[in-house]
Amino acid sequence: METAPVPSFGELISGARRSAVHLEMRDVYDPGSRRFATWRAGHRENPADREEWWSPFHQVVADSVTRGVQVRRARVVSEPLSEYVRFEYDVTFSNIAAGEQVRWLARRRASDLALPVNDFWVFDDRLVRLSHFAGDGTFVEDELTDDPAIVKLCLEAFEQVWERALDHHDFHPA
Numbered sequence: 670m671e672t673a674p675v676p677s678f679g680e681l682i683s684g685a686r687r688s689a690v691h692l693e694m695r696d697v698y699d700p701g702s703r704r705f706a707t708w709r710a711g712h713r714e715n716p717a718d719r720e721e722w723w724s725p726f727h728q729v730v731a732d733s734v735t736r737g738v739q740v741r742r743a744r745v746v747s748e749p750l751s752e753y754v755r756f757e758y759d760v761t762f763s764n765i766a767a768g769e770q771v772r773w774l775a776r777r778r779a780s781d782l783a784l785p786v787n788d789f790w791v792f793d794d795r796l797v798r799l800s801h802f803a804g805d806g807t808f809v810e811d812e813l814t815d816d817p818a819i820v821k822l823c824l825e826a827f828e829q830v831w832e833r834a835l836d837h838h839d840f841h842p843a
Contacts, residue, residue, distance in 0.1 A: 675811040
């Protein structure tokens with residue numbers, strides 16, 4: 670039996686009416702990305718030069734926020750930060766410019782939390798997009814579910830992390 674393809678992030682967030690929350694827990698993502706390679710080579714994006722970094726992702730988030738969707742992202746990170754998470758920290762200004770709220774939680778402060786093993790997005794407290802990655806951070810596939818038990822687990826995990834995490838502007842990696 671063939672499964673239906675998972676709608677794109679843009680389709681999912683464009684359909685959201687109230688909220689989109691994202692929990693990230695990996696120390697590396699997409700290690701071959703051009704943006705990361707450029708950062709590794711020493712280039713730092715200029716927040717004032719929006720043309721340099723604004724992307725379709727940022728636009729769809731901004732459009733959703735304008736429609737009244739609250740977009741929150743929490744990151745559970747190892748310390749010291751991996752090189753990739755340091756890159757993410759440096760470019761998070763672009764997520765914030767698009768209207769996301771972003772918080773960071775040191776992994777050692779999450780030891781007593783029951784967290785799903787996969788990163789996820791939850792849209793309108795009813796639909797979960799689980800993201801599967803290879804060990805090296807390479808994206809494998811997304812999975813979509815509205816299973817009430819998974820939705821509940823993900824929402825509770827996200828809110829517990831959000832409550833403990835520091836706002837991006839208050840998080841200062843060593």
